Amino acid sequence: MTEADDRVEVASEPRPVAVGVDGSAESLAAVEWAGAHAVSHDVPLWIVCARRKPLGAADGQEPWPQEQLHAAHRLAAGLYPSLKITEDAVCESPVKALMSVASEAGLLVLGSRGLGTVEGFVLGSVGLSVIAHTRRPVVAVRGRMPAGAAAETGPVVAGIDPHDRHADVLDFAFRTASAQRRTLRVAHAWSVRALYSYPSALPEPRMTAQAGRQAQQALEETLQPWRERFPDVTTEIWTEGAAVAPYLLQVASDATLLTIGRRPRGHPFPTRIGPVAHALLHHSPRPIALIPHA
Template sequence: MSRTVTVGLDGSPESMAAAEWAAREAGLRGLPLRLVNVWEPVPEPMGQAPLLGADIEHEWREPAPRRAAEGIRLRHPAVEVIVGQLSGAAAEVLTEETKDAELLVIGSRGLSGIGGFLVGSVGQSVVAHATVPVVLVRAEEQAADEHLRDQAGIPSAATPYRPVVLGLDTDRPNDTLIGFAFDAAARRDTALRVVHCWKPPPHFAHGIPEHRELEAELGRWDGAVLAEVLRPWKQKIPAVEVVEEARPGKAAHHLVDASQEASLVVVGRRFRRAPFGAHIGPVTHAVLHHATVPVAVVAHV
């Protein structure tokens, strides 16, 4: 079976935005787009109610994916669109669908009145268990948002893409994560901004004269380590301009700040065997909830 870019679709604004982003990504990758609509069966007592019969279920299930597919085919005529309608628990079904996917895309809802986005229980479960990269897209994400502004100060699909941002831990770098970020930047013909953060020593204070030299030395050392990690990738994919940033402080804060000028933020999730199930990790969790652009979570060992 051909690999696909798969998107979870339920008719909500965030899932429709995810479908539009996924269609653009499928076009960049030259892959079919699979729209998956998951119907979660209602509990037995409710399912026996007259208003929740087969006709009503069909009425809920059919229109959203069909309309979405029709619209995407018009806007992206070069992309093959496949519609799948499945039943079961949404998180489990979408995770299972990743077995035939190169990428899974789902929506992320904005928090009204709060600076952030909401990754619901389905999204968090899929991110925590999927073995392929999962991209979360904000509601109402527009194509132009991924591009630089033109001379009039307006982002446009006719202008170049903004850089791809990669959050990288140089203590445990992973080729799957780095390769995904380089590939994303290459497909967009844009720069890759790699952000690595290091922790200052205990009781370290910025701005104190005797600490400035130490901070500069630590920054140079971490910068050299970052450059060494990226050196083979820069040689392998020389067409991608790489901007290396080794910064003191919390990685989540720097990545969220960097997202404001990015087209895509790429972060990792390590496979973990824990007594309470899979975990996303604190940095990835924070970026998912606060980054202002689509976030790709790449699972790796």
């Protein structure tokens, strides 16, 4: 085998689904979700736990968080016996650890409210900073999915603007829906105020209906090539003149996953992720996939 062949073989290896754990219930819920996603896409699961080594501390003064890793490994192996699982303890600050892991993984999964003893691993500004700046898809999982229809048959929802960059969002959403054999619901909220020169003016029903038809047509045209690429995926189009975040929360009320786009930041600070993504991360009980785009 030539050197070029070696490069091709290595490049073709599937990237794992990585999940950060800290011993909290939220991070274990993330392990469950990440394991299911890895199984459906036939890729390995990579469980990672990090701790910040105190400045000047001698080796052995602070134990590695092996208990959290082993607990997460046992959970994933029990749920998905055929899944290839690796675990990794990283001696690094949480943000740097997660950013490094995300660069090597195909997808990074985080619990949205980590409350464990490993300082800030998936908690607050650390998780938001990683979401804002990594150029890999990140899924935030708030908690375990409830038993019932949403967990078993809930759709994948993709929130897009057909006039903005959306290819990466639709690619992730279609692939996920296809792998999990779920319906894909594509949603778009358009502003009725954009129809008027004066923001305080009330929309006329005729113009509102016309805008709705235009939005529907734009989404139909946007989805046509994706429907041809993924003929096994049943798609639905939802559109309405409404505020974006509340509308997406409504559309995804029965979803197994809500997928949206985001623009990565070039500098570690500030950790702005946009008002819609911020609102959804704080209010959606469903897992949210944030897909970077330029």
